[in-house]
Every structure is written in C-alpha cells, then in structure tokens.
Amino acid sequence: MITEKAEYYISEIERMKAEKNAIILAHYYQTGDIQDIADFVGDSLALSQKAASNSADIILFAGVKFMAETAKILAPGKKVLLPDMMAGCSLADSCKPEEFKKFIIANPGRTVITYVNSTAEIKALSDIICTSSNAVQIVESLPLNEKILFAPDRNLGNYVLNKTGRDIVIWNGTCHVHEEFSLEAIINMKKENPDAKILVHPECEMPVRLVADYIGSTSALLNFTKKDTGKTYIVATEAGIIHQMKKENPQKNYIPVPPRDSTCGCSECAFMKLITIKKIYDCLLNENPEIFVDDEILIKARRPIIRMMEISEKLGL
Ligand code: SF4
Numbered sequence: 001m002i003t004e005k006a007e008y009y010i011s012e013i014e015r016m017k018a019e020k021n022a023i024i025l026a027h028y029y030q031t032g033d034i035q036d037i038a039d040f041v042g043d044s045l046a047l048s049q050k051a052a053s054n055s056a057d058i059i060l061f062a063g064v065k066f067m068a069e070t071a072k073i074l075a076p077g078k079k080v081l082l083p084d085m086m087a088g089c090s091l092a093d094s095c096k097p098e099e100f101k102k103f104i105i106a107n108p109g110r111t112v113i114t115y116v117n118s119t120a121e122i123k124a125l126s127d128i129i130c131t132s133s134n135a136v137q138i139v140e141s142l143p144l145n146e147k148i149l150f151a152p153d154r155n156l157g158n159y160v161l162n163k164t165g166r167d168i169v170i171w172n173g174t175c176h177v178h179e180e181f182s183l184e185a186i187i188n189m190k191k192e193n194p195d196a197k198i199l200v201h202p203e204c205e206m207p208v209r210l211v212a213d214y215i216g217s218t219s220a221l222l223n224f225t226k227k228d229t230g231k232t233y234i235v236a237t238e239a240g241i242i243h244q245m246k247k248e249n250p251q252k253n254y255i256p257v258p259p260r261d262s263t264c265g266c267s268e269c270a271f272m273k274l275i276t277i278k279k280i281y282d283c284l285l286n287e288n289p290e291i292f293v294d295d296e297i298l299i300k301a302r303r304p305i306i307r308m309m310e311i312s313e314k315l316g317l
Contacts, residue, residue: 002033009281010037016284022058024280025050025071028218029272030062032243034280038062041244043219044070044116045131045312048305051075060284061291064271066092068291069120073302080291083279087271089117091203094173095152097121103149107169110149113138114304117175118152120293124300129308132156132202132217134317136163141311155179159202159209177269178203180259181236186211189234189255196255197230201237208236225249238269 002010014037016022025047026038035041040050044067051059051071060081061068066089068082100122104112114126115135123129130138139148139160148166150157152173161168181204190196190211199221200212209215214224218241225233225245232253235242239256246254259267283289293301 006033006277009277013037013277013281013284020058020284020287021056022060022284023054023056024060024062026062027064027067027240027272028222028244029238029240029269030275031240031273033277034062034275035240035243037277037280043131043133043217045133045217045317046219047071048074048116048131049309052309058284058287060280062275062280063087064089064092064269065291066117066119069293070116070123070305072291072293073120073123073298073305076293076298079287081283081287082289082291083276083283084274085289087274089271090176091115091117091153091173092119092122095119095122095171097125100125100151100171103151103171107149110147110169111142112149112151114151115153115156116305116308120297120301122152123304124297126151126301126304127307128311129304131308133219134308134312134315135160135202137315137317138308138311139164139166139168141315142166153203155205155209156202158206159215175203175269177238177259177267178236179205180261181205181208181257181267182260183207183211184260185258186234186236189257193232193234193253193255195230196232196234196253197228198234199224199236204236212236221245222248225252225254237267238272239267240269240272 023039026041052074058079064087072080112126113128116131148168151171157170197213200215234255236257242254
C-alpha cells in the first residue's frame with residue numbers, strides 16, 4: 001500500500017521530471033514502486049541504449065553506480081544523477097584497475113571483453129563491453145581463432161566459454177547475489193512443483209545452471225515467461241524481476257530462489273535496494289549526488305561500449 005507521504009514524493013517527482021526535463025531509468029532489480037514511476041525499465045543493455053538516445057537534460061539512474069557511469073559515458077553532455085553513491089556492486093568491486101592491468105599483461109594477445117558490470121576504469125582498459133544479453137553473440141562475432149580475455153564475472157565467462165568453445169581466460173570475480181543461490185532449495189522447489197520451469201541467470205554457478213530449463217539475461221528470462229505456455233517458474237536471479245513478470249502475466253506463479261545461508265525467502269541485491277522513492281525525490285530536488293567521470297577515462301571507456309552497441313545493432317539485439 002502506498003502511504004500518503006509516498007504519494008506526495010511520487011507526485012513531486014512527476015512534477016520535477018516535467019519541470020527539469022528529466023527521465024528516470026530503472027533497472028529490473030529495483031523495488032516495484034520505483035519500477036512503476038520510471039520512464040524506462042530494463043536490463044543493462046536496454047538501459048545503455050536508452051541513455052544514449054533520449055532528449056532529456058537529466059538522467060536519474062535508479063540502479064547502481066556502474067550503470068549511472070555507463071549512462072554518463074554515453075551521454076556526457078547530460079547531468080546524470082544517482083540517488084545513493086553507496087549503491088555499488090560486489091562484482092564491479094572484485095576487479096580493481098591495477099590488478100586488472102597485470103592480468104592483461106600476463107595474458108598478452110587477447111581481446112579484452114568486459115561485462116558491463118564493471119567500473120569506468122576497467123571499461124577503459126577493455127576492447128569490447130558486453131552484457132548478459134549479448135555476451136555469447138559478441139564473442140561469436142569475433143573470428144574463430146581470436147583469443148579472448150573475459151572479465152569480471154567468472155560464471156558468465158564460464159557460461160560463454162561453454163556455449164562458444166572459444167579460447168577464453170577468465171577473471172575470477174562474482175556477484176554476491178547470483179553465486180549464492182541454493183541448489184538444494186531449487187531441487188526441493190522442483191519436487192514440490194514438478195511442472196515448474198527453472199529459470200537461471202548466467203551469472204549463477206555451474207551446478208545451478210545445470211538444472212536450468214532456460215538460461216538467460218534478466219530481460220530474456222522475462223521474455224521467456226511472456227511467451228512460454230507454462231504456469232509456474234522457479235526464478236534464480238535477483239527477485240526484483242518478479243515485479244515485471246507479475247505485471248506481464250499476473251495469472252502465473254513465480255517462486256524466487258533463496259540464497260544458501262538465509263532465512264529470507266528470496267535473493268535481493270543489497271546495493272540495488274539502497275535506492276528508495278524518498279532518495280529519488282531528494283536527488284531530483286537537489287540534483288545531487290551527480291556522477292562525474294574523468295575525461296580521459298570517459299573517452300577510453302566509451303570506445304568499447306560503442307563497439308558493443310554497434311555489434312548488437314548489426315545482430316539485431
Ligand atoms: S545483483 Fe550482483 S551484479 Fe547486479 S548490481 Fe547487485 S552485486 Fe552487482
């Protein structure tokens with residue numbers, strides 16, 4: 001239920017958006033109330049595409065820092081706001097520039113493909129960026145003999161390696177949400193719901209991927225539930241996506257998979273959930289906190305993102 005206070009913040013956010021020519025881009029892992037006030041909700045690829053092609057003066061990013069940085073890199077002339085600067089990412093943090101430079105030097109002659117869940121500094125050291133929606137296709141778009149270095153997510157890297165059979169060395173990073181799903185819980189859920197289909201994000205570990213009926217990015221999982229004729233889904237990705245799944249198909253059942261060590265029934269990204277309606281209101285009111293990216297880093301980081309977008313466009317992704 002929306003409280004009177006929340007209603008006030010939401011109406012003020014709407015007023016300020018119009019007054020300031022601002023838009024809100026929200027990731028699928030945001031809470032439902034935030035997804036509902038956003039101008040656009042999507043996964044990393046779709047949000048990057050939207051950041052690069054809109055006429056707003058201000059982009060307020062309801063997501064985590066690397067996403068807001070990506071928006072700034074793609075739209076440097078716009079003011080990009082992030083309601084809470086503590087909204088980081090355990091995966092992006094697992095790859096520090098100095099160590100990554102050493103890793104690249106230790107593996108010479110490889111094309112560096114970096115998952116969008118990385119800092120601007122890491123993107124600036126990369127040849128092509130990818131998202132979980134296009135990682136396999138980006139790798140397959142390269143010549144067969146091209147050697148690849150993939151970072152920072154080891155599970156997504158491993159998934160891409162298995163799918164493509166390419167020569168890939170992988171940075172050892174993980175997401176604290178996706179590496180924690182309980183295989184035991186999934187097996188028990190499947191026993192209780194034998195008709196349910198198991199949907200898994202490629203950032204999950206191999207044992208969880210092995211029991212999946214379908215593996216895909218957040219938007220691919222959402223599309224699967226839209227088109228599939230099934231009625232029940234066991235969902236192994238951040239639980240925020242279930243809000244959109246329910247909106248699209250309210251008559252179906254969605255069961256979130258819990259982490260291994262938790263009494264909580266679902267898996268949530270603590271960083272994503274730092275963003276609240278109140279913080280969005282404050283942020284739009286004060287136009288702060290604002291995202292800044294060093295000019296040199298921005299120019300270097302932009303090139304591999306544009307390369308990803310060009311390949312994606314060519315492939316119709
Ligand atoms: S879900 Fe994982 S990869 Fe996504 S923002 Fe949170 S920590 Fe980062």
